[in-house]
Amino acid sequence: DAGVTQSPTHLIKTRGQQVTLRCSPKSGHDTVSWYQQALGQGPQFIFQYYEEEERQRGNFPDRFSGHQFPNYSSELNVNALLLGDSALYLCASSPQWLDTEAFFGQGTRLTVV
Amino acid sequence: SQKIEQNSEALNIQEGKTATLTCNYTNYSPAYLQWYRQDPGRGPVFLLLIRENEKEKRKERLKVTFDTTLKQSLFHITASQPADSATYLCALGDSSASKIIFGSGTRLSIRP
Numbered sequence: 178d179a180g181v182t183q184s185p186t187h188l189i190k191t192r193g194q195q196v197t198l199r200c201s202p203k204s205g206h207d208t209v210s211w212y213q214q215a216l217g218q219g220p221q222f223i224f225q226y227y228e229e230e231e232r233q234r235g236n237f238p239d240r241f242s243g244h245q246f247p248n249y250s251s252e253l254n255v256n257a258l259l260l261g262d263s264a265l266y267l268c269a270s271s272p273q274w275l276d277t278e279a280f281f282g283q284g285t286r287l288t289v290v
Numbered sequence: 291s292q293k294i295e296q297n298s299e300a301l302n303i304q305e306g307k308t309a310t311l312t313c314n315y316t317n318y319s320p321a322y323l324q325w326y327r328q329d330p331g332r333g334p335v336f337l338l339l340i341r342e343n344e345k346e347k348r349k350e351r352l353k354v355t356f357d358t359t360l361k362q363s364l365f366h367i368t369a370s371q372p373a374d375s376a377t378y379l380c381a382l383g384d385s386s387a388s389k390i391i392f393g394s395g396t397r398l399s400i401r402p
Contacts, residue, residue, distance in 0.1 A: 181333070210389065219294075219379055219392035220334065233389050267333050278324065279390065281333030 179204075181282035183268050189288045190258050198253040198285045202270030208232075209251040210279065211243060212267040220267055226251055227273065255287075263289045292318045294393035296380055302399045309370045311396045313363040313380030318391070320382035323356055323363050328377045328395065337378075338365075370400045 182201045190196050202209050208227045212220035222235035226245035245251045249270075255262055265286050269279040295314045303309045313323070322341045326334035340347040340356045340363070347354045353366040367374050380393040 212392075217394070219381075219394045222389040222391065225389060235389060265331075269333075278336035278339060281326075281335070284331075284333050286331075 181268055181270050181280050183266075183282035183285050185285060186283065187286045187288075189290060192258055192260060192289055194258050195254065195256045196258060196287060198255075198266050198268075198287070200251045200253070200268030200270075200282060202249050202251070202268075203280045206270035206272055206280070207249050208271050208273060209245060209249065210269045210271075211251070211253045212269065213237070214265040214267055214284070216264075223253070258289045260289050263287060292316070292391060294318075294380060294382060294391060296378075296393040297396040298394075300397040300399060302401060303370050305370060305372060305400050305402050307370055309367040309374070309398055309400070311365040311378050311380075311398065313365065313393055315361050315382060318361075318382060319358075319384065321384050322382075323354075324381040324383070324390065325352075325354060325363075325365050326379040326381060326392075328379055330377075334379055367398075372400045372402055375399050 181203050184199045210225040211223040214220045223237050224234040225232045229245045240256045242254045265284040267284045268282045271279045293316045324339045325337045328334040338347055338354045340354050351368045355364045377395040377397045379395045381390045383390045
């Protein structure tokens, strides 16, 4: 079992550009959550997907959007990148029931210049 | 607004001693609380979950307490080892939780 995999691992983008990050959940997991982690901070919840629908969203602008595919994999899209979007983006997967552990990927380090 | 506070300063402990990390929260009624370990440049790794109706949970050298009156959780690592050096994150979820709210973490260093 490969666990949660994210791609790419590192990315450098220019202000104003758009970026797409990808996540494959752990086998058997149908729920995917995305987090943004700035240096020295805890992960901040962006949104969660279940059955291809956004189930809940954190306090992030509409520039942040996502998608979940029938195979449960997910994408995070960020439009009109700002310098402040530079962070580690983490994907976490879990089974449908809510109060269990979340399995995190290694993250994608996004740098906006 | 909901707030989670963890030891802001790094914690330095002598090998073999017990490390105790604190998580305090306000404006929140969590159904459960989780602790994660995070190494530099890596994603968090789940350690323990404790529910609101549980006072204490143990797993090997780890122990977590949860006091919903004080709105506090304590995380203990007994017989600490240098390999325990990492950042430890506290996270809360409610009964309808689709999302987990994380604290900013405490960096723990165990010196030989």
